[in-house]
Amino acid sequence: MSKKMWGGRFTQKTDEKVDDFNASIDFDKRLYRQDIAGSKAHAIMLHAKGILTEDEKNAIISGLDKIIVDIESGKFEFKNELEDIHMNIESVLTDSIGAAGKKLHTARSRNDQVAVDIRLFMLDEISDIAKLLEELLHTLLVTAEDNIEVVMPGYTHLQRAQPIRFSHHILAYFEMFKRDHARLSDCASRMNALPLGSGALAGTTFDIDRELVAKALGFASVTNNSLDSVSDRDFAIEFLSAASIIMMHLSRFCEEIIIWNSAEFSFIEISDSYTTGSSIMPQKKNPDVAELIRGKTGRVYGSLVSLLTTMKSLPLAYNKDMQEDKEPIFDAVDTVKDCVELFTGMIKEIKLNAPRMEEAAFGSFTTATDLADYLVTKDVPFREAHEITGKVVRFCIDNGYDLRSLPLEDYQKFSDKIDSEVYIKTSLTNSVEGKRSYGGTCKSEVERQIGIAFESLKNINA
Numbered sequence: 001m002s003k004k005m006w007g008g009r010f011t012q013k014t015d016e017k018v019d020d021f022n023a024s025i026d027f028d029k030r031l032y033r034q035d036i037a038g039s040k041a042h043a044i045m046l047h048a049k050g051i052l053t054e055d056e057k058n059a060i061i062s063g064l065d066k067i068i069v070d071i072e073s074g075k076f077e078f079k080n081e082l083e084d085i086h087m088n089i090e091s092v093l094t095d096s097i098g099a100a101g102k103k104l105h106t107a108r109s110r111n112d113q114v115a116v117d118i119r120l121f122m123l124d125e126i127s128d129i130a131k132l133l134e135e136l137l138h139t140l141l142v143t144a145e146d147n148i149e150v151v152m153p154g155y156t157h158l159q160r161a162q163p164i165r166f167s168h169h170i171l172a173y174f175e176m177f178k179r180d181h182a183r184l185s186d187c188a189s190r191m192n193a194l195p196l197g198s199g200a201l202a203g204t205t206f207d208i209d210r211e212l213v214a215k216a217l218g219f220a221s222v223t224n225n226s227l228d229s230v231s232d233r234d235f236a237i238e239f240l241s242a243a244s245i246i247m248m249h250l251s252r253f254c255e256e257i258i259i260w261n262s263a264e265f266s267f268i269e270i271s272d273s274y275t276t277g278s279s280i281m282p283q284k285k286n287p288d289v290a291e292l293i294r295g296k297t298g299r300v301y302g303s304l305v306s307l308l309t310t311m312k313s314l315p316l317a318y319n320k321d322m323q324e325d326k327e328p329i330f331d332a333v334d335t336v337k338d339c340v341e342l343f344t345g346m347i348k349e350i351k352l353n354a355p356r357m358e359e360a361a362f363g364s365f366t367t368a369t370d371l372a373d374y375l376v377t378k379d380v381p382f383r384e385a386h387e388i389t390g391k392v393v394r395f396c397i398d399n400g401y402d403l404r405s406l407p408l409e410d411y412q413k414f415s416d417k418i419d420s421e422v423y424i425k426t427s428l429t430n431s432v433e434g435k436r437s438y439g440g441t442c443k444s445e446v447e448r449q450i451g452i453a454f455e456s457l458k459n460i461n462a
Ligand code: ARG
Pocket: 024, 028, 083, 084, 110, 111, 114, 318, 320, 322, 323, 324
């Protein structure tokens, strides 16, 4: 059994069950790259400040480089009794380079070490997720552009409400995912400060140079307060919140795709490559990918609630509870990446049933508001126009008409202001093209929005 790195004041050995319970190595080994990058930067700084000799620094750096190779080739033996990634690496480093390895932990603690590792990890992952979102945003715009002529019912309460362009619906999600992207950058910018150099909690007696370490690791600044640096995880909670919102948006879109793909709606068909069959019903083609993304939303929310609950009421500064931060973070990162990527692939291959969407777009009196608006242009106050239109609709339902087929004489029974123009005003095209307000669904406005959106993607990282 390896000797404990902190064993000096202990006379009894750790219970084996405690070793297992205490260890995080099974999952935090995922941070080996960040841990080694942090250690290298720390060693360079210790040398720059005269705390390590040139030889000691070089031995540490080449020893750490060799450890990366060993980990990546599967030669590195991770040990439970060495608890976590920090002590596993330091212990093997010391075994391989001797005395210099024991000096690496000067002016450092695992508390600031883990804080830097997790920030470095998350900054990398956030940038990957942001790229995946950019691909999704681009895909949405191409889909909107390619299907600009397709009209569908817009819904409220999942009841047909007013006709809209399919592109307009897609652009709504563009806006949501664009805000998600902004939330990620915003959270990354707050996370982008180096906590290393805070020591266990109080700072350090050594004359260190935190700016140098920050520069070496690519951090924009250094954190201000040593207690805060080692004890807060708000940056991770912020990420999990942003991730939860991404999943919430994906889950809504997936739900719509599932509904639209049903035989009852038949608005779209998801391609074979994003569906699966049934083991018993040979005719089935199930929207599993969309369903699973919808389902995995719960898992990401779970990670958020898990970390919020772990952090609740913890006294300053570091507490071992905080070791529980990693699994929810890892799980959320993996889940969001998979979901955004798969969702984008699914959207790229979706086929629209435009005639069916258009037919549904006119059904259920979706242009009734246009009739009311038309009456308003004839000087009928909107509330009265609403009442008259409601009565027209009631009459149509009772007598088997729609707004297209109702004879003019019947219309005129409800208001003498109505003339033959009513048929144009309540047509599908007129309804959609009439929505010319900024952000509305007429073609020129949707095209303009697509143009602005494409432009905004060009400097999304600026
Ligand atoms: N494995 C620990 C964690 O992830 C590292 C910090 C431990 N520090 C300590 N003093 N026990 O939180």
